[in-house]
Amino acid sequence: MISRGIKLVTGSIFLITFAGNTLGQDLNGFDIMKLVDDAQRAANDSSFNRMQLSSCKFGVTDGRITCAERPRVKSLESVAKNYGPELMDTKSVTITIEPAAERGVGMLSFAYDETGRDNETWLYLSALGRVKRIASGDSDEETEPASLFGSEFTTEDTETGKLEEYTINLLEETTTAGRDVWKIEMIPYEERARKTRYSRQVHYIDKERYVGLRSEMYDQYGKEVKRLMASRVELVNDIWMARSLTMMNLVTNRLSNMAFVEIYTDLDIQDEFLTQRTLTDAAYRETELENLRAQLN
Amino acid sequence: MSRFCKRAGLILIFVTPIALSQQEEEPNLGGEDILSDEIIFDDNLFGNVFDESPNNNEESWLEGFTVRVSQQFYGQVNNHSVEPLPGFSFPRKAEMENNRLGLNIRYQNAFAPGWLLQASGQTRAYWNEDYEYRANGGKIDAEYRVNEFFLQRSFEQNSFKFGRQTVVWGETVGNSVLDVINHIEFRDMTIIDIEDARLNQWMVVWDYFGEDSNWSSFINLYPEFNPAPVRGSPFFFEPQFNLTDYKRDGDAIFEVGTQWRKSFDLSDISFMAAYLYENQLRYEDPINNIGDALAKKNDFILLGFSANRAIGRLLLNFDLAFSHNVLADNFNLPGISSLASPLDLEKDQIGTSFGFEWAPDNDQSLSLGIQAQKVLDEDKGLLPGQQLVNEGVFGSWLVRYSNIFLNNDLTLASTLQGDLEGDSLLAMLSVNYTIDDNWTVEAQVISINSNSNSPLIFFDEDLRIGTTISYSF
Numbered sequence: 001m002i003s004r005g006i007k008l009v010t011g012s013i014f015l016i017t018f019a020g021n022t023l024g025q026d027l028n029g030f031d032i033m034k035l036v037d038d039a040q041r042a043a044n045d046s047s048f049n050r051m052q053l054s055s056c057k058f059g060v061t062d063g064r065i066t067c068a069e070r071p072r073v074k075s076l077e078s079v080a081k082n083y084g085p086e087l088m089d090t091k092s093v094t095i096t097i098e099p100a101a102e103r104g105v106g107m108l109s110f111a112y113d114e115t116g117r118d119n120e121t122w123l124y125l126s127a128l129g130r131v132k133r134i135a136s137g138d139s140d141e142e143t144e145p146a147s148l149f150g151s152e153f154t155t156e157d158t159e160t161g162k163l164e165e166y167t168i169n170l171l172e173e174t175t176t177a178g179r180d181v182w183k184i185e186m187i188p189y190e191e192r193a194r195k196t197r198y199s200r201q202v203h204y205i206d207k208e209r210y211v212g213l214r215s216e217m218y219d220q221y222g223k224e225v226k227r228l229m230a231s232r233v234e235l236v237n238d239i240w241m242a243r244s245l246t247m248m249n250l251v252t253n254r255l256s257n258m259a260f261v262e263i264y265t266d267l268d269i270q271d272e273f274l275t276q277r278t279l280t281d282a283a284y285r286e287t288e289l290e291n292l293r294a295q296l297n
Numbered sequence: 298m299s300r301f302c303k304r305a306g307l308i309l310i311f312v313t314p315i316a317l318s319q320q321e322e323e324p325n326l327g328g329e330d331i332l333s334d335e336i337i338f339d340d341n342l343f344g345n346v347f348d349e350s351p352n353n354n355e356e357s358w359l360e361g362f363t364v365r366v367s368q369q370f371y372g373q374v375n376n377h378s379v380e381p382l383p384g385f386s387f388p389r390k391a392e393m394e395n396n397r398l399g400l401n402i403r404y405q406n407a408f409a410p411g412w413l414l415q416a417s418g419q420t421r422a423y424w425n426e427d428y429e430y431r432a433n434g435g436k437i438d439a440e441y442r443v444n445e446f447f448l449q450r451s452f453e454q455n456s457f458k459f460g461r462q463t464v465v466w467g468e469t470v471g472n473s474v475l476d477v478i479n480h481i482e483f484r485d486m487t488i489i490d491i492e493d494a495r496l497n498q499w500m501v502v503w504d505y506f507g508e509d510s511n512w513s514s515f516i517n518l519y520p521e522f523n524p525a526p527v528r529g530s531p532f533f534f535e536p537q538f539n540l541t542d543y544k545r546d547g548d549a550i551f552e553v554g555t556q557w558r559k560s561f562d563l564s565d566i567s568f569m570a571a572y573l574y575e576n577q578l579r580y581e582d583p584i585n586n587i588g589d590a591l592a593k594k595n596d597f598i599l600l601g602f603s604a605n606r607a608i609g610r611l612l613l614n615f616d617l618a619f620s621h622n623v624l625a626d627n628f629n630l631p632g633i634s635s636l637a638s639p640l641d642l643e644k645d646q647i648g649t650s651f652g653f654e655w656a657p658d659n660d661q662s663l664s665l666g667i668q669a670q671k672v673l674d675e676d677k678g679l680l681p682g683q684q685l686v687n688e689g690v691f692g693s694w695l696v697r698y699s700n701i702f703l704n705n706d707l708t709l710a711s712t713l714q715g716d717l718e719g720d721s722l723l724a725m726l727s728v729n730y731t732i733d734d735n736w737t738v739e740a741q742v743i744s745i746n747s748n749s750n751s752p753l754i755f756f757d758e759d760l761r762i763g764t765t766i767s768y769s770f
Contacts, residue, residue, distance in 0.1 A: 054343040055705070065338045070733060072705065073343075099734040100363045101769045104405070118563060118607065127492050129465035133565055133605050135612035135654065147659040150705045154659075229338050232347065243347065244340040259346050276560070277506045282415065283451040286407030 029170035029184045032205055033163055036212065043239045044090065045082040046269050048292050050262040051075070055151050058248065058255045065248075065255070074098060074149055079292065081269050088113035091274035095285070096149075106279040107134075115162060124279035131276050151256035152226070152247040156196060165192035173207070176214055177231075180207045197225075209233060209240040225251050237265050267295050361406040364770055371395035371487055371741075371763030373531070381754045389759060393426040394531060395487060403445075413449040418442060428485070432529030444497050456504040461497040464515050466556060466569055467650065468603045468614035471695045472668045472714075474648035475569065475601045475616045478515070478554065480523050480576040485530045486743055486761050489712065489725060496521070510559035517552035522578045522594065531756070538583055538590040550574065554599070563608075569601040579624055579641075595643070597622045612654040614666070620646045625672060625685050644685075645673040648692070660701040668692040669717060692717045706731045720751035740764045 027035075053074045056067035080092035089112050096105040110120045121134040147154055171183040181204040188196050200218040205211070215228040226249055230242035243260040270288065278285045372393040380386035403417040423429035423438040430438060447460030467473025471491060481494040488494050499519040505512040525540035526532040554571025578592040598621040606613045622643040648670035656662045669692040675685055694717065699710040712725040727741040743761040747753035 052343070052346050065342065067342060071343055072731075073734065099769070101365070101734075101737075103363055118609070120563060120607070128470075129463050129492075129495070132470075133607060133612060135607040135610050135656070150659075150701075231338075231340050246338065246340060257340055257343050259340070259343065261346055272506070275506070276511070277456075277504075281449075281451050281456045281504065281506070282405065283407060283411055283413035283449040284456060286413065287410045287451065290407075290410065 027170075029168040029182075029186075030163060032170070032182055032184060032210075033168055033186070033203070036205060036210055037163060039210065039239055041082060041087065041090075043236070043241055043265060044080050045087060046265060046267045047078075047080050048262075048264045048267055048269075048296070049076075049078045049080075049260055051078060052259045052261055053149055053151055053256060054259070055254065055256040058253055067255075068253075071257075074102070076149070077289070079269060079273060079289075081271075081274055084113065093274055093278050104282075106285075108274070108276060108279055113162070115165065122276055122279060131279050151258070152249045152252075152254055153245075153256055153258065156198070157228070157247065162192070165189055171202070174204075176204045179209075179213060181205055181213060182207055206233070206240075211240045211242055213242075225249070236263050264292075264296050267292055358406055358408070361404050363403040365399075365401040365767055366769075367399045367401070367765050367767040369395050369397050369399065369487065369763065369765040371485075371761060373759050373761050375758060375760040377758045379755060379757050381749055394428050394485060394761070395763065396424045396427040396430070398422045398424065411451050413451075415445055415447055415449065416443070417445040419444060428529040428531070429527070432527070446497075454506050456506070458500075458502040458504075460499065462500055462502060463495050463497055464500065464502065464513075464554075465495070466567075466601065466603065467616045468565075468605045469616050469650040469652050469666045469668070470614070470654065470664055471697065472650055472666045472693055473603075473616045474618040474650045474668055474670065475599075475603060477573065477576065477599065477618075478517075478552070478571070480521050482524050483532070484527055485532065486756075486759075487741075487763065489714075489723065489743070510557060512555065512557055514555040515553065520550055520552050520574045520594075522574070522592070523576050534755075536590065538580075538586075538588070540580055541589045541592055543578055543592045543594050550594070550596075564604065564606045566604040567602070569599070569603075571599045571601075573597060573599055575623060579626065593641075595622075595624045597643075610656050614650075614652050614654070616650045618648045620648070625687075642678050644675075644678075647671055647673060652695075662697075662699050664695075664697045666695045667717075668694070690717065703730075716751060718750065721745070721747035721753040723753070735768050735770055736766070737769070738764065738766045 053076060054071040056071040057069050058065055059068045060066070074096060075098040076094050076096055078092060078094040080090055083089045083091055089110065091108075091110050093106060093108045096102045104126060106124045108122045112119060123132050123134050124130075125132070148157075166186040166188055169185045169187075171185050174181060174183050184203045184205060186201040186203065188199070193199065197219065198217045199220045199222070202216040202218075203212050204214040206213055211230065211233050212228075213230050213233075216224050217226040217228075219225045226247060229246045229248070230244070231246075232243040233240055234243055235241075236243075241260075241263070243263070244257065246255055246257045248255040269292065273285075273288045278288070370393070372391065372395070373389065374391045375389070376391045378386045378388045399419060399421050401417070401419045403415075405413065405415045407413045418441065420439065420441045421429075423433070423440070425437075427438075429440070430436070432438075443461065445461055445463075447458045447462045449456060449458045451457075464478045465476055466478060467475030476491060476495075479495045479498055481491060482496055483489070483494050498517055498521055500515050500517045502513065502515045504514075522543055524542070526534070552571065552573045554569065554573065556567050556569040558565065558567040573596065575595045575597060578594060580590040580592055583589060583591055600619045600621075602617045604615050623646050625642045625644045648668065650666055650668040652664060652666035654662065654664040669690050670687075671690050672685055672687060675688060679685070694715060696713045697710070699708055701708050708727075708729040708731075710727045710729070713722065715722040723743065723745050725741060725743045727739060729737060729739045731737050741761070741763050743759075743763075745753055745756040745759045747757045
């Protein structure tokens with residue numbers, strides 16, 4: 001059975017994980033996060049990714065985070081492209097490759113940058129025999145945002161833009177994971193606060209590579225509820241990006257790791273591929289995916 | 298019943314060690330430790346996925362296969378009696394109904410640019426105490442069936458699919474008035490969702506993907522009808538005359554339909570029209586009461602509209618159907634018709650199904666669907682003393698709820714369905730546990746309550762329990 005909460009992995013993954021090249025140093029918190037956000041969008045434009053999404057209950061053994069059970073693993077392929085006058089909206093489609101029971105499940109998502117405009121998602125399940133709209137909507141401080149494929153990543157964690165809805169403070173310069181970082185705090189304004197479960201976020205941005213290495217998310221009571229760890233930071237198409245992202249839910253002691261096994265950008269992706277046709281027309285989808293794969297070689 | 302319970306217990310004993318064997322040494326789950334900066338996180342935890350070389354090689358044709366093997370036990374466990382008419386009752390004993398091994402195979406291969414072959418089929422082996430085993434004279438029986446089998450060709454804005462397939466219209470999940478194109482088979486109580494009951498037919502489907510909207514049209518080259526109950530199944534009763542399939546006698550019958558669909562911001566709408574045959578055949582007594590019952594088909598025109606609207610995490614669904622010249626008595630069965638029911642009377646009918654789906658969080662979902670239909674001009678064509686089987690507004694309602702536990706491994710789902718008159722209630726509770734990416738085990742409890750105004754009176758106070766273990770790869 002497919003979880004009602006699964007949600008398409010948008011091409012725009014994770015606010016803090018991609019970054020541009022080194023820039024000037026006289027930047028405030030907003031400037032830094034804006035650069036990270038812009039770079040993220042650029043990195044995802046016309047992209048094709050192969051991902052492995054692993055989730056498990058976790059604990060600590062001998063000072064290391066370990067899985068307390070065999071991880072549940074999903075293999076996904078995702079195609080994304082930016083749209084709109086300033087390429088601020090993203091359309092993406094994700095197809096499940098594994099496990100076998102979910103093979104062929106496809107999701108189409110339109111993520112809008114515009115404040116107050118809900119994103120849209122459609123799902124295709126062969127058992128249903130048709131495309132089905134999924135009401136994902138916005139969350140608020142009481143309701144949880146939709147999960148990505150049943151993982152600890154949520155739609156809120158994937159959002160780009162809308163930085164104007166936050167007070168952004170540069171707290172300090174420090175180190176984490178052996179790297180010099182800016183510690184930046186984001187607190188939602190009143191309107192944004194009504195749509196988020198996080199009352200405060202703290203991001204650690206690599207000062208040299210402009211990559212987020214760690215994020216902490218706090219609930220309305222000031223308790224840290226989730227933590228995002230980034231690793232395997234590599235230069236991909238002149239953009240530093242983290243290929244391994246791990247979201248730890250500190251309330252449920254469950255974590256999810258998203259590994260970007262293969263990343264390809266600047267591909268020639270037909271607009272028609274990011275429509276409902278890709279979900280229902282498997283002959284068309286496979287042909288277009290072959291065309292994309294041909295561009296990779 | 299005791300033997301049935303023993304078998305179910307055996308399965309659970311068999312499954313439990315698999316689940317337990319996956320539990321490794323229990324780590325410390327203390328929150329304070331985890332928040333410490335001294336704690337090391339190593340993403341090799343998930344294997345050396347990054348060390349594998351990118352795989353852009355040609356895929357083997359064998360990779361298109363998905364296989365599921367399952368063993369199912371099911372039984373009616375409540376010893377009781379049913380009284381459909383005052384003074385007439387019969388016993389319902391507890392007994393095993395299903396003891397069967399199933400193999401489902403699905404194959405999909407995009408073998409050339411723009412071409413795709415898709416097929417799926419199933420085979421079942423009926424073991425000792427299965428109702429098919431008993432109907433087969435106490436011998437192990439097997440059955441094979443091709444479900445999907447179509448070739449698809451897509452080019453430019455068009456896609457053509459030739460072969461066995463389904464066409465699903467309507468937005469309301471589970472009981473849409475527009476979901477009438479493919480015939481269905483509720484063979485036994487293990488199939489209560491229409492998604493599982495829908496059967497494939499030989500069709501040509503043409504989809505046109507326009508810039509702003511899509512068209513989907515079909516021609517059904519060999520319309521089929523709901524099969525009669527299988528001998529031995531819970532739905533089978535010994536009819537006065539054999540219920541056979543429709544005898545075509547060389548008739549070239551077909552169905553045709555088209556749908557236009559468009560998406561707006563947070564909403565989808567579609568209009569549709571079709572020339573169809575009613576999936577349920579009408580049975581009449583044979584001439585001179587000799588031979589098999591006569592199966593009569595009926596064609597009709599369907600006009601429909603459907604829409605949905607997303608509001609936050611709430612999705613509203615709406616379907617509307619107008620049916621021209623449907624039979625007012627298509628559930629007629631030989632031997633039980635009466636002069637008070639009209640014969641071969643064609644009527645227009647209007648129906649709607651509507652409801653919502655709501656997911657308050659990532660683990661829970663709730664849906665409600667209500668289907669309501671009404672025959673127009675009810676009295677027209679009726680002889681004095683005759684009345685319609687369905688007078689006024691008739692229909693059904695369906696509620697589904699599911700909740701996910703144990704890190705998505707355990708799904709608890711329940712279904713309630715009944716008719717609008719409140720004459721019957723079917724309640725189903727299921728627990729599905731995913732042991733790993735291959736193994737799942739499911740247990741179900743189904744209870745039925747009905748009064749004598751509903752056909753479900755024959756299953757009143759039935760209580761069924763069952764379990765299915767599956768392996769997919």
